[in-house]
Amino acid sequence: MPRISSRLVVALSLITTACAAQAPKYAPTPAVSASVERQWAHGEADGALPRRVTVFDEEYPGVTHLAPDLLRALREAATDAAEDEVTFYVNSGWRSPKRQNELLREAVAKYGSKEEAARWVATAKRSRHVSGDAVDIGRLDATAWLSEHGAEYGLCQIYRNEPWHYELRTDAIDHGCPRMYADPTQDPRMQQ
Numbered sequence: 001m002p003r004i005s006s007r008l009v010v011a012l013s014l015i016t017t018a019c020a021a022q023a024p025k026y027a028p029t030p031a032v033s034a035s036v037e038r039q040w041a042h043g044e045a046d047g048a049l050p051r052r053v054t055v056f057d058e059e060y061p062g063v064t065h066l067a068p069d070l071l072r073a074l075r076e077a078a079t080d081a082a083e084d085e086v087t088f089y090v091n092s093g094w095r096s097p098k099r100q101n102e103l104l105r106e107a108v109a110k111y112g113s114k115e116e117a118a119r120w121v122a123t124a125k126r127s128r129h130v131s132g133d134a135v136d137i138g139r140l141d142a143t144a145w146l147s148e149h150g151a152e153y154g155l156c157q158i159y160r161n162e163p164w165h166y167e168l169r170t171d172a173i174d175h176g177c178p179r180m181y182a183d184p185t186q187d188p189r190m191q192q
């Protein structure tokens with residue numbers, strides 16, 4: 001009996017050793033790297049934003065890379081708009097030159113010519129989104145709120161054909177927003 005028992009112990013200890021040898025020395029951390037990859041899998045690093053990202057987001061470059069003064073004004077306005085139960089969603093904010101070029105190519109395909117596309121999408125060199133100075137706000141209740149109160153925060157609609165596109169014009173706080181351009185092709189900044 002004692003012999004069997006001791007053989008059993010040896011066998012068990014061999015099995016245990018074999019299992020230990022197969023186990024990795026360090027546990028990998030797939031959860032962390034997978035979540036980072038997932039987060040940036042759809043162009044978020046270049047400014048793409050998932051739905052329902054608000055001006056208060058602290059995670060996505062599309063929001064966090066906006067010019068600090070613009071972001072501050074947006075958050076101040078959004079805080080006051082929340083009292084009217086209005087939420088400011090960011091449909092598009094900062095964009096990398098790469099993403100801007102993609103959007104421009106898509107616009108040329110959609111509108112059929114560079115000239116027509118220019119009414120909607122600027123080049124990477126000229127786009128105020130690429131410099132972090134422009135934001136496209138949704139939804140309709142938010143743009144309606146901004147068209148009424150935005151000037152008090154220096155937030156102005158710039159183009160008549162883009163009621164969602166806002167930029168910071170600090171003069172607007174005292175003097176109201178400047179006259180809108182019909183579309184971006186009328187904007188001297190887009191001619192340079």
Ligand SMILES: [Zn+2]
Nearest residue numbers: 134135136165
């Ligand atoms: Zn815009």
